[in-house]
Amino acid sequence: MKRAASIVLPLLLLVGLTGCGPTAVRDDTGAVATAGTVDAFSVALGDCVSEGGAEASExxxxxxxxxxxxxxxxHDSEVYAVFDLADGEFPGDEAVMGSADEGCYGAFAEFVGAAYEDSTLDFGTYFPTEESxxxxxxxxxxxxxVDPAGAVTGTLKGAAR
Structure with a gap:
């Protein structure tokens, strides 16, 4: 059970950890209360993700x-949107990545409060592999x-930058 991960301009590597740490604890609202690892399929809207200093990569x-x-x-990134791709046969890696990027681009301005082109922020995606x-x-x-300037504290919702 693996998900692919990519970042769009600039391309940054999103590395999943291999269960090295404790399991994250969520509060009654579902928000992360104690840092830790979660299965890639358990990442939820509003989660803040720490990539542990991953280096830039394509x-x-x-x-x-x-x-x-x-x-x-x-943290290094914040989940600002989650959506499903259409059912059917696996359309291929390029089509999945394109659809993922398109959907995330479309949700960007509503969350950030500024159009992607006017923002200093960027985005990345976790998306299905053919196997998953x-x-x-x-x-x-x-x-x-993602803030290309580095890690942030607090939410970027409505940051308008």
Missing amino acids: EVVEVSQVEVVPCAES WNGFDDREVVCLL
């Missing part, structure tokens, strides 16, 4: 575990907001 990487932290702590599409009926795309 490579697409499969992830199975993701490090999440309370958004009040320093066929083996686990995975159609979910996770959109992650």
Whole structure:
């Protein structure tokens, strides 16, 4: 069970952790209360993700575990949208990446409060691989907001930058 991850301009590597740390704890509202790892299929809208200092890369990487932290702590990205791709046969890696990027682009301005072209922020995606599409009926795309200047503390919702 793996999901692919990519970032759009500039391309950054989103690396999933391999279960090295404790499991994250969520509060009654579903928000991350204690930092830890979650299965890539358990990443949720509003989660803040710590990539552990991953270096920039154009490579697409499969992830199975993701490090999440309370958004009040320093983090590298924030889940700002989640949506499903259309059912059917796996359309191919390029089509999945294109649809993921298009959907995340479309949700960007509403969350950030500024158009992508006018923003200093960027986004990345977790999207289904052919293996997860066929083996686990995975159609979910996770959109992650990223500040290319580095880690942030707190939410970027409505940042308008």
